[in-house]
Amino acid sequence: MTDSALAPIDALLRTHIAEYPGFPTPGVLFRDITPLLRDAAALRTVIQHWKTLIPEGIEYIVGTEARGFVLGAPLAYEIGAGFIPVRKAGKLPGNPAGLSYDLEYGSARIEIPENSLPAGARTLVVDDLLATGGTAAATLELVRRFDVEVLGATFLIELAGLAGRDQxxxxxxxxxWTIQD
Incomplete structure (x- = not known):
């Protein structure tokens, strides 16, 4: 896709993503998607564009709590795929599969229902933000325990300067939307 084709999406996101310096800890610039979510037309435009960026043949979208739910579910709906939530620890009944990991401002644990993905399922991981890559790497590691075919990972925003791709x-x-700073 050309830079000129991306210009309308970049402009839309620039005006629909709020920034909060120093949240949740000093030195972090939090990007809030609430303005995008409250504008139905803008959200629909983003989801319609986003589905053109992902591979075909996806059977399940796996979204990471919480914003990965909010964005992954409508994306799954648009492409006719199932949606599987990856939750924070302690939110699921039974014996969920789980993984603890470090992130840029602490540590966390994620879990997924134990029988949520059939072996061989064609999956895509979705989240709102790729920063340092810790949450995405943990989600991918957890999903791969189900012996699925991971077709990729996709994000609303990538902070390229934090090199999350390297993880x-x-x-x-x-x-x-890729932010270079």
Whole structure:
């Protein structure tokens, strides 16, 4: 896709993503997607564009709590795929599969229902933001325990300067909006 074709999406996101310096900790610039979510037309435009960036044949979209749910579910709907949530620890009944990992401002644990993905399923991981790559790498590691075919990972925003891609070698990645700083 050419730079001129991306200009309308970039402009839309620039006006629909709020920035909060120093949240949740000093030195972090939080990007809030709430303005995008409250504008139905803008959200639909983004989802329609986003589906053109991802591979065909996806059976399941795996979205990471919480913004990966909000964006992954409508994307799954648009392409006719199932949606599987990856939750924070302690939110699922039974014996969920889980993984603890470090991120840029602490540590976390994610879990997925134990029987959520059939072996061989063609999956795509979705989240709102690729920063340092810790959450995405953990999600991919957890999903791969189900012996699925991971077709890639996709993000609404990629912060290229934080090199999150480096944590995801060999995984095809797409982002709707790449920020170079």
């Amino acid at each position: 995801l070698p060999g995984v095809p990645l797409t982002a709707v």
